[in-house]
Amino acid sequence: MKGKNGMHPILFKIGPITIGTYGVFVSLGVFLEIVVGRYLSRKEGIDPEALTDFYIYSIIMGFIGAKLALIITDFKEFSAHPFEYLFQNIRYFGAFYGGFIVAVLFAIFFIRRKRLSFLKVADITSVSLPLAQAIGRWGCFFAGCCYGAPTDLPWGLVFPAVPLCSDGTRIHPWPFYEFLLDISIFAFLFNFFPKRRFSGQSFIFYLLFYAVGRFLLEFLRGDEIRGLYFNKSVSLSQILAIAVILGVISLYLFLLKKNKNEENE
Template sequence: MHNELFKIGGLTFYTYGFMIAIGIGLGYVVAQKRGKKLGMNVEVFDSLAIWLFGFGILGSKILYWITIIDQIAMNPSILFNLMDGYVVYGGIIGGIIGGYLYCKKHNLNFLEYFDLLVPSVALAQAFGRIGCFFAGCCYGSVTDSPIGITFPANSLAPAGIPLIPTQLFSSVFDFILFFVLITFARKKKTNGEVASLYLVLYSIGRFIIEIFRGDLIRGSVGTLSTSQFISILVFIVGITLFTLCRKSNVK
């Protein structure tokens, strides 16, 4: 794994950030093309993307702080570390809130844009998890199986120990989720169904992959990891949203 992609002078470009940039860029292009085919107003995408990104970053950071609140109480300077410490679920929740507020402000159909954007979110996550793999974050448990990956000393993962490559599991799952959502979007009956399917399927996949995670810093709620606990809530929200959309037949 090469976490450091290249350097220009004293500036270092990391593979993690590069993969996230690719994911966001491709997701944006896909959403633009699909939006145009559907006759939607894609001129709002630039400003909408800023709201989604801003609220997503804020949400991912806040949820991370919540998971380590005891450490922050002992060392408040952690709050000023902006280089790492982000939680995907927080980014999803924050992005949804930002998207809703933007659509509310500009009188746009939130569920319609939610449906349009979630496949691109899954695509961006797929590339982002590849970045996680190169950086060594979000690593899996110790394993003796042939699939074990040994990370180098400069990685965020424990060095020299075979670990389950949960980052790659997540990436493959997110790519599959992207194609499932794209396919389902062509057959949806009401606005909100694609978003609901994303919430349901992502929560199931994330809950399962969390079983194999080994980075305990992500916190826990009882016997569940924080993300597993949130997955249960997200699953319920997804099922509820799908049911309500079908009943109301929102167009």
């Protein structure tokens, strides 16, 4: 069913119950993330039940963080329509990096409390998370959010309710681009997981690959709700991506040195 928020925001209806396409894809992504995470946790000697609890709580905290990040970047719109912003319109779902930061902070607390290995859990999550992201981006695609900038490329699409498409202008299918990025990261890290040299290496690669890919893809975005700065030339996601890249380089050098010292002992 086509609607005002995108191509097919509503998957189907059963009486008064509406099943949104976005919610279905996000739920599917979360389910598969947990399945993959449990599979890898057994290989790492981590209790699958503890990891499942960690995933569920982290996802909840991630949703809250994503919403807070979007409110901060678009406070004017939030002030005008707070209820719709928080609970109704799918395009107000949230900003990934905000959710990721809050989820990581919660992860540190949860993992310490459960006495789990932070780096092992981070490695497992780094494999399963991009799979969830990849599937979730199809929800964005059908909901019509996170849309791209105008393009003359033959695969450009017209989204019914996107302002840029009001005159028939074609735009980049941006969610599909990130799907390709995320599924590629998942495929690489899933195969790399048993080959990693030290705990935390998959985590580092995920952060680096996603940050670089997201930084580049942001140039093809067309929506301004995500927060634009410096005369609208740089998005909040790009600023955070640069910070992540710098942090990842430092973390990689630290863990590499730590691993070499342990091997020499």
